[in-house]
Amino acid sequence: MILVSVVGDFYSSVLPLFYEFRDKISTHIIIHDDYKGDVVSAQKIINGTLAFIKKYDLNIKSFVIKMDEDNFKVASQVNELVAKHVSRYEDLYINITDGLANVGVLLSDEFRAKGANILTYDRYDNEYNLLTVDAMKNHKLQSSIPIRDHLLLKDIEILSTQESDFALKHERALHLFFEKYEADRILYTKDPESDDALLHKATGFLYEYYVYNLIKELHFDDILLGVKVKDSRPDDIYFENEYDILIMKNNHLHMIECKYLKLLDVTALLYKLDSVRETLDEDANIMIVSDFDTYNETQGLSTSQSYKRAFAKKIAMRGSPSQCVKTFIEDVDKSFMLETENIEEIYATKAHFSSLKEPERVKMKEEIIHFLETTLAMKVNFFDVKELSRLLSYKTSKHLTHKAKESMQKASFAEFIRLIRRSLQSKQEYISLYDLYEYYSTHLAKRPLKNPQ
Numbered sequence: 023m024i025l026v027s028v029v030g031d032f033y034s035s036v037l038p039l040f041y042e043f044r045d046k047i048s049t050h051i052i053i054h055d056d057y058k059g060d061v062v063s064a065q066k067i068i069n070g071t072l073a074f075i076k077k078y079d080l081n082i083k084s085f086v087i088k089m090d091e092d093n094f095k096v097a098s099q100v101n102e103l104v105a106k107h108v109s110r111y112e113d114l115y116i117n118i119t120d121g122l123a124n125v126g127v128l129l130s131d132e133f134r135a136k137g138a139n140i141l142t143y144d145r146y147d148n149e150y151n152l153l154t155v156d157a158m159k160n161h162k163l164q165s166s167i168p169i170r171d172h173l174l175l176k177d178i179e180i181l182s183t184q185e186s187d188f189a190l191k192h193e194r195a196l197h198l199f200f201e202k203y204e205a206d207r208i209l210y211t212k213d214p215e216s217d218d219a220l221l222h223k224a225t226g227f228l229y230e231y232y233v234y235n236l237i238k239e240l241h242f243d244d245i246l247l248g249v250k251v252k253d254s255r256p257d258d259i260y261f262e263n264e265y266d267i268l269i270m271k272n273n274h275l276h277m278i279e280c281k282y283l284k285l286l287d288v289t290a291l292l293y294k295l296d297s298v299r300e301t302l303d304e305d306a307n308i309m310i311v312s313d314f315d316t317y318n319e320t321q322g323l324s325t326s327q328s329y330k331r332a333f334a335k336k337i338a339m340r341g342s343p344s345q346c347v348k349t350f351i352e353d354v355d356k357s358f359m360l361e362t363e364n365i366e367e368i369y370a371t372k373a374h375f376s377s378l379k380e381p382e383r384v385k386m387k388e389e390i391i392h393f394l395e396t397t398l399a400m401k402v403n404f405f406d407v408k409e410l411s412r413l414l415s416y417k418t419s420k421h422l423t424h425k426a427k428e429s430m431q432k433a434s435f436a437e438f439i440r441l442i443r444r445s446l447q448s449k450q451e452y453i454s455l456y457d458l459y460e461y462y463s464t465h466l467a468k469r470p471l472k473n474p475q
Contacts, residue, residue: 028121
């Protein structure tokens with residue numbers, strides 16, 4: 023199969039069909055205009071597809087054709103360049119979705135009559151039309167691109183992600199903590215200047231896992247937590263972003279931003295999220311989950327400029343789901359078009375946590391206290407993995423000096439974290455501080471941590 027991808031305004035429309043036919047493609051030809059903006063978009067696809075081919079060791083030859091679409095003579099020569107790679111026109115598939123109109127017409131006009139196949143992808147219905155010389159058939163895509171591969175194909179590097187193991191292990195405690203024991207009484211009352219500020223900073227991390235647990239059984243195609251990415255541009259320009267929860271459904275990548283705050287600069291957050299939308303997907307739906315008492319913005323907030331701006335930008339502003347769990351689950355399912363059939367069954371598993379009798383709740387409070395102790399400083403900062411490994415003999419053969427180990431044994435966990443932070447001078451990356459706590463409590467701590475309450 024020879025796949026020709028004509029890159030246009032919505033370059034992510036090229037990727038679903040490339041992924042769908044990845045095991046059938048022998049030659050991939052990318053055609054793009056020489057306009058500066060189009061060159062940047064096309065280069066992302068070129069880099070991403072090459073990295074994907076290398077990752078999965080695919081036997082695909084890649085070629086690039088850059089041309090001036092507005093020059094008829096030059097545009098006409100594209101047919102000749104494509105024909106050089108073709109021995110059987112029945113094997114030629116030309117994706118003209120959202121591509122260069124003139125080139126699409128020229129390619130279709132000549133090659134369809136010779137037996138080639140013309141592809142147009144409907145990015146809203148996740149379907150494609152296959153047009154031949156005498157027929158047109160509609161097909162539903164059989165493959166949904168995993169989030170990691172979606173970002174790879176867009177030439178976006180994943181620096182780190184959070185695993186779901188911790189959220190699953192402490193699911194019951196997370197539900198009770200946010201729904202029954204009023205997390206704000208513990209977390210909002212901490213003095214930001216005190217040692218307990220570490221716990222305060224951990225709140226957002228715990229909230230992400232609580233929200234994840236509410237929706238993890240919904241019918242998405244893929245989900246990732248705490249995704250930090252690096253998006254490179256020409257001239258060595260790059261920027262980093264971090265996404266709390268990413269959800270893939272029918273080749274559309276959506277996100278949920280979790281803010282456990284009652285005071286929130288909504289306008290600034292809206293501008294930030296709208297600016298990173300294209301990094302995810304041109305059609306990404308975005309939801310902001312805060313700790314506002316009012317869950318739905320239409321109930322008293324609809325007259326605000328922030329709400330109007332959010333509505334116009336397809337960003338759903340939501341309050342706390344802790345008191346309206348079922349509403350939130352149904353909202354996520356509808357907003358991201360997940361089409362989950364067993365919503366009632368999923369909600370029943372969540373409602374179970376809230377229906378515990380008082381003796382059980384007292385017992386569970388002990389679990390919550392332990393849970394808080396083991397999540398101190400869960401997301402204080404990003405650490406360089408290699409430096410931290412060296413410092414802690416973490417997956418290495420090196421050992422701490424006696425003096426360093428003695429200092430850490432005498433320190434509280436908060437002081438332990440500060441010792442590590444002071445020791446790291448290189449570029450900061452992410453590491454799970456839950457594992458770090460386990461290391462501390464197993465190898466270094468001589469006494470249990472104080473009750474954070």
